[in-house]
Amino acid sequence: MLDSIVYVTMGFIGVAMVGTFWRLIKGPTIVDRVIAMDKLFVYSIGLILCLGMAEHTSLYYEAALLIATLGFISTTAMCKYLLRGDIIE
């Protein structure tokens, strides 16, 4: 039973991702797009965790951890770019 629920969860996350992706393409402002990107990173973490559960392995925790850490850095870099232009000053 649990396995199928995991797949259902993945499906839900997938639907959310599609919506977010729509927002990414639609915009209208660049901030919306960056928000969508940031969110896609968060959803990916969820997806990867579910994947780990579905395949009964703990190998994917690192990927989740990395996306959590690095996705945030991407977002801040983008924001810094929009705020200041020069991200390393």
Added chain:
Amino acid sequence: MNIAWIIVLPLLGVIAPLLANPTRRNQVAWITAVLPFAALLITLYHAPAILAGEVVQQTWYWIPQIGLTLSFRMDGLALLFTLLILGIGLLIILYARYYLSSKDPMGRFYSYLILFMAAMLGIVNSGNLLQMWAFWELTSISSFLLIGFWSSTGKARKGARMALTITGAGGLALLAGILLIGKVVGSLELEAVLNSGRLLVEHQWYPVILALVLIGAFTKSAQFPFHFWLPHAMSAPTPVSAYLHSATMVKAGIFLLARMFPVLSGHDAWFVTVSLVGLATLLLGAYTALFKHDLKGLLAYSTISHLGLITLLLGMGTELAAVAALFHIVNHAVFKASLFMGVGIIDHETGTRDMRQINGLFKYMPHTAVLCIVAALSMAGVPLLNGFLSKEMFFAETLEQSAIGALSWLIPLLATIAGALSVAYSLRFIHDVFFNGEPKGLKKTPHEPPRYMRIPVEVLVALCILVGIFPALLVGDLLKSAGVAVLGGTLPYIPLYIWHGFNLPLLMSALALAGGIGIYARRKVLFQFQSHFKEVDANERFDAWLYQVITFIRRIEALIDKRSLQYYLAWLSVALLILLAAPLLNLSLVGDNVVITPLTAEVWAGTALIAIAALATVVNNRRRLFAALLISIVGLGVSLAFARFSAPDLALTQISVEVITTILLLLALFFLPQTTPKESKPGRLLRDIGLAGIFGGIMATLTYAMLTRPIETISDYFLANSKTGGGGTNVVNVILVDFRGFDTFGEITVLGIAALGIYKLTAGMRLFLPATNEDGLPWSRDKYPLILKQVSQSILPLALLISAYIFLRGHNLPGGGFIAGLITAIAIVQQYIGHGNDWIQKRFYANYVGFIAAGLSIALLTGLGSWLWQKPFLTSWFDYFTWPVFGKFELASAMLFDLGVYLTVVGAAMLILAKLGQLTVVEPYSEKED
């Protein structure tokens, strides 16, 4: 001690002089001398065995699978050269200590000098032709650095460039020749080549091989018509001239001739070419030397002439001639090095080298004068000095040979004339400099140099005399064993006596002496005659020639290179299409009995997402930030796909690379316009879409074909062997650091070089920050937002911890040095974003070049370490240990190698990112907003 250390010790010595305190010049010299001296001791330790006829060999495995080894081999010939290189080298070190002024960077000079010494030792002691070639090129490079040592003068730079061009080009020819030899013999090991007998001579490629090898040898040894670089190399500091351009480097070509003598001589082509070139060089050098007013110019042409003499001897083909050549190598090195050093002293004390100004120095510096006179007499071939002996042998051999057939009678005649010329210029050197009135227009009164500056000259001049009187005792054995090596068999009796009775050679010597005195006495006439000819400046000729070559190449380049990325891509694609056409047509799509994984909904959805994002990237390519954002989404999607298809390693790498790329893009975007105008016309757009479509289709087809093959790949081998052979359960990592460690090493080296390249290219570059964004909105004034700053600080240790964890588990679970390096780099970049450059520089050790250097050194040393156990380069080692309390753990050399990878990646990534981030200057925008 094995003989490899004879090369390795000086090679290590390259850094020694840089470590010493540069203000304490004696200390620098001593530290420099220690390692070559140790190498000399090792040589002497092996000398008795080699003199007895043994050949000492040492092999370090490099990549034995493809026949690459580092092998060292020392026979009589190598011993002779090694003694020459180390002996004279040590004297030069002492001499240079007093020659260089306190303004010269002494450590750097010594470092180059030792590099040259090591390279030269490498040439003579290599047991592998390819390896010998590598050292050969290293001598060209170190010679370039040494000639151009006083790089502030144009002459030095030009001379250095010319020498490098000529000897480098010759080196390439030699490489081709060596590869052909390897092809013919089937091995590049010297032992195999030397034992191949007449195989090479009888092979159809013999003329090509001979031509290529001879070009290599002749360029290096300044033989006609490549001789012109040597006089220009005289702009080097005098110790360099004495060492490289008289005693050692120019002898490398001669060495090559001697080394290849057993397998390449024995054919008319050899005799004719080598002897004629030698003869031409001999005469031309001797004649030109006579007219040089510059002391070093005279010595340079004299060197050319003597090198020609040795070449001629090697071309004559008689066994004794070869021995005479060896003998003259030693003699010439000894007297010419001492003469150069003497000239250096004169230059040092008078401030000029023009013989028209320097006269009558005997009064001012009698001690130096005596030394120079003795050495010059040896050069002239006066009895009781070493020069006489080999010249006598030379004359005797000219009578024996028949190298150029019916015209062979010309050789003794021309040899005598050359001998007379050499007596004449020697006399000119002695008489003009030390007698002949008073010095004219000198800036200072000359006096004797420091005591220790004379010692090297004294040692060499003493050798001139001693060898001249007791030749058999001092060099007999050495010559014999070297002769055995060159002739490849037992040796005829060598007549090493001063007195052979009244015979033809003695008469020739007498004629040469008398003729020389005569020529010198009537020199005014000759000078008059010579002044009718316009003097050719080799430099101008060379430049003109070089210019032509460059223009030609530019024209070709202009045909294929339009400085446009599209153009490059088109070329690449077309080339690929041509290469792929035939195999593509024969490709059957689906292999047998392959079960194709059914497509599930999630795979469809994911693929669609990636495809749409990729497409959107293309469509939005002119809105750059949006495009960058979409690309990062594509990357995320690919990373998810990797995870979905059980490749967590790739997923980790992909996501790290993705973030780094995003940051890099953002850094770069800032310097570009935010939007680009529409540049492509519809027709071109259509063409490009067509091209892209074709290649996308081909790639897709190939991938599909690849994936539907029956699985019989190398991966099974890796899967089976990673735990047993590499000690790790993470196959990807074991492949990277162990099975394919060599590739990885190459890759990180490239990475380091690329980073340094960017660092250097952007060095002095300054870009002004625009005051507003593209919509005219001024930038926010909040440089480092407070909360970001706070959290960045707390993220850093966490991220470092994660990267350490990923690094350590890499051997057995997804992770490894590369990913860990990227994570660390990103974490540090985050600090730069949150806190700025100044903050980082005050708090962290941010020497990224040092990181790269350390990483590469660790990787290299790990690889070299396997030699200590007589294993090939980069053989990995691992074992399991059990400690009380801590339990069982594994230690593997691959881990250390991985650390090298890690450091290099961190260093390279940070060097690039931080450097790009530092390009901006303070914004020209005032504080007032709105």
Added chain:
Amino acid sequence: MEYFIAALLILAALFFLLSGVAIVRFKDSYSRLHAPTPASTLGMGALLLAAMLWQGSEDTLSIKAFLVMAVLFVTSPISAYMLAKTALHLRLPLAGGRQLPEIYEQARNRRNDSSKAQEKSDQSV
């Protein structure tokens, strides 16, 4: 235990979906910034708890999940903060609701009332 995990998973799924709906339907950038919060807090929390227990049912309790949660809890507010800052900086308008232009302007200029008063007095001098 199985039912508990199932409940957690469904809860997580719902919250993720909720976030997805929110980002599509919300009217302005500021509101959309709120959208990920339920997913990244409660949704992710539930999911990670499920993952921990899931692992627990086979082997040992996986503490790594805590780390992921900790990282997310530290980083996601920063992302939101930086994004809000950017939106303010780019003068993105607020849609609907109670418009308070004065406070918006204050936030944009990073000044509160007192400092603004200070500035006015400076100008009068």
Added chain:
Amino acid sequence: MIGFLFNLLLALAWALLTNQFTALNVIFGFSLGYAVIWLIHRTVPALYTYPRRLPETISFALFFIWELLVANWKVAMDIVTRPWYMQPGVIAMPLAAKTDFEIALVANLISLTPGTLSMEVSEDKKTLFVHAMFLDDEQKLRAELSEIEQRILQVLR
């Protein structure tokens, strides 16, 4: 902080004494250590506030999780059901937190709670600008936010 470290050390000592490194035993050791510290905390100045702070921290964590659940529920309900009560807007909230760390923590926790989002800190670090999704009852919102802030500061100081 020192108190917490000391407590951890005591827990470790307990685990070593009993030679059982299970999570349960360590937690038991930790509680035992807490009891011991409580006994001596009046005599050691460095430990003086620790016995008070640990329960405060725990209760704050529980409080925050509760807030999180409530806010999530509220937001969820509003998104799912019509009509929408959304009244988005910006408010300026005076900060009691002084140091950068305190401000960052307060701002982050406010952001974590669904429905409220820290947008900006004023230059003089005295005001926090918060974007809220439900501005229909501003007074209540302000009260909630300052309760979060007060509790954080209580734990920190």
